[in-house]
Amino acid sequence: MSETAAARAGGGVEVTAVVDEGLGNSCYLVDLGDGSALLVDPPRDLRAVRAATEEAGLRIRFAADTHLHADFLSGAAQLAHDDGAVVLASATGRRRFEHRGLAEGDEVDLGGLRLTALATPGHTDEHLSFLLRDGDRSVGVFTGGSLIVGSAARTDLLGADRAEELARAQFASLRRLSALPTETAVWPTHGAGSFCSAPPGAARTSTIGQELTTNPLLGIEDETRFVERLLGSLGSYPPYFLRLAEVNRRGPAVLDPATTGLLAQLRVSAVRELHEAGAVLVDVRPVPDYARTHIPGSLSIPLRAQFATWLGWLVPPDAPIVVVGNPDQDLAELAWQAMNIGVERLVGELAGGIDAWAAAGQPTASTRLVGPGEIDERRRVLDIRQDPEFTTGHLPGAVHIELGALAQAARDLPDEPTVLMCGHGERAMSAASLLERAGHRDLTVLAGGPDDWAQATGEKLQVGS
Structure with a gap:
């Protein structure tokens, strides 16, 4: 699920990105040069982090959270319990467990390196970015859910009624970050695959100079146009996003790593x-x-x-x-x-x-699985991918309902012969199982996606909604 990638950020400072490909997030392990480390935006699942620290021979002395995460539970409280790590976080986040609350301009001496808190609201109210300095040189900035590669993180997680207000705050935060020296590394938490961010893409880190050149949002000088562009790029997100920030404020329960993975x-x-x-x-x-x-x-x-x-x-x-x-x-x-x-x-x-x-003689069921060239044209085709995926290209005449909305929509969807499809087949099978639970029958799942269908049939995909 996770992978690590080490990179020297100039001057010998070693930063290791631990990437969760599933959630689309990165946390960062910073070697402080004395056998200890800083960990930024650690997840509750610390297995990959532990492997990276053990390989590097480091102990975690500081754990910093850029914001109250909505898409995963923080591992900061676990690190405080297990390692005695000092938790660094926004004072205005009002976390209910022991931590060092930071405000704009506060500095933390890491033992040679320094960490400076920059108030960068937008993704959340209490969002901080952390500027890592070596002497007077800006090495890199941990931007969390503010500036991300090619875009900025979404601003609607505190409710649609506050999305525009927070987008305007995000505009100011990005302009502030873009004023840092161009060689400053940019280390965001959210990246491709995260529902907290908008653009697809492989790159997870960048520099201020590269973002000034390639990030379309940084090229927009008018605040209203920026807000329209950012809000217009936002799609749906999982409902658990609405409750995890408060769990992170309270502090997730400490886990026993020896028993957590065991199922009865x-x-x-x-x-x-x-x-x-x-x-x-x-x-x-x-x-x-x-x-x-x-x-x-x-x-x-x-x-x-x-x-x-x-x-x-x-x-x-x-x-x-x-x-x-x-x-x-x-x-x-x-x-x-x-x-x-x-x-x-x-x-x-x-x-x-x-x-x-x-x-044991219990009832079983089966679902028909077909290849890209085997779709019966008399069947309804139900494409359950996300909106941006669907508009990029889909089968002509396909009905579109996002997988996350299908359980609620199933009650009003006519029960008729249907082919379910996504990009490869995994989400389509989830959709078929949801419809089966709702009483639908005669369901078929496409093993593959629209590109496979186009290649198998020689037909063109339809673009747009």
Whole structure:
């Protein structure tokens, strides 16, 4: 789920980015030169961070949060508990656990290096960027959810009624950051794949000079035009974003790493009773396995890098969860992804998996899986990708409903023969399972996406909404 990339930010300062490809975020490990380290925007899942610090022979002395994160739970409180790290965060964030509250211009002596707090509201009210200095030289700036590569983070997470106000604050914050020396490295938290940011792209770090040249928002000098451009780029986001900031304010519960990834083994009879009582059966097996046979009413969310996002988007936060997986799947990875977004009601997993369920004489279902050239033109095509994906190119005549909105829309959607499609097939199978739960039948899932269909048929995709 995570990867690390080390880069020297000039003058020998070593900064290691630990990237969560699933949530689209980066945290940063800064070697302070004395065997200790600063960690900026750490996630609750600290496994990759621990691996990076152990490899570098470092101990974490400081943990800094740029803002009250909405898309993941912070690991700062865990680091304070486990490592005795000093937590650095905005004083106006009113965190309810021990931390050093910082305001505009406050400096922290890191033992040679210095960290200066810059007030950069916009993504959130209390947002800080942290300028890393070596003497009088600006080495880099941790911009969190302010300036990001090619854009700026969204400003509507505190409600649509405040989105414009915060976009205007974001305008001022970006202009302030863009006045830093051009060689200053830019280390954002949010990047491609994050629902907190707008643009796709592979680059996760940059420099002030590069952003001045390539970031379209920095080229807009009129505040109103900036606001229109930023707000016009925002799409939907998972509902758990609305509750995690407050959990981060209180401080997430400290976890025991030795037991967090362990799931209880549940017999078929227990799983049946839990399901009848309202537990959600989350089937994390690959798409072909779910298509071949699954428990009726189970929800397909294949275990992959993006698992946490769709788990938090599609499963109600108060619902008990029972996992159905394959023996070779790493369910500890599943548990940690869930904990990273505050999903903690994992009751256990079906012991023996789907084979045990079928062997016990319990009912099973299947879903037809077809290739790009096998779509029956008489069927409705339902494209459940995000809006920007759909407008880039889709099958002519396709109906569009985002996956995150499908559960609510299913009740009004006519039950007719339907092909579900996304970019590869994972989200489409999730959509099929949602429709099946709502009583729809005769569902088919496309293994592939619109580009595969165009290549197989020689037909052109339709562009636009």
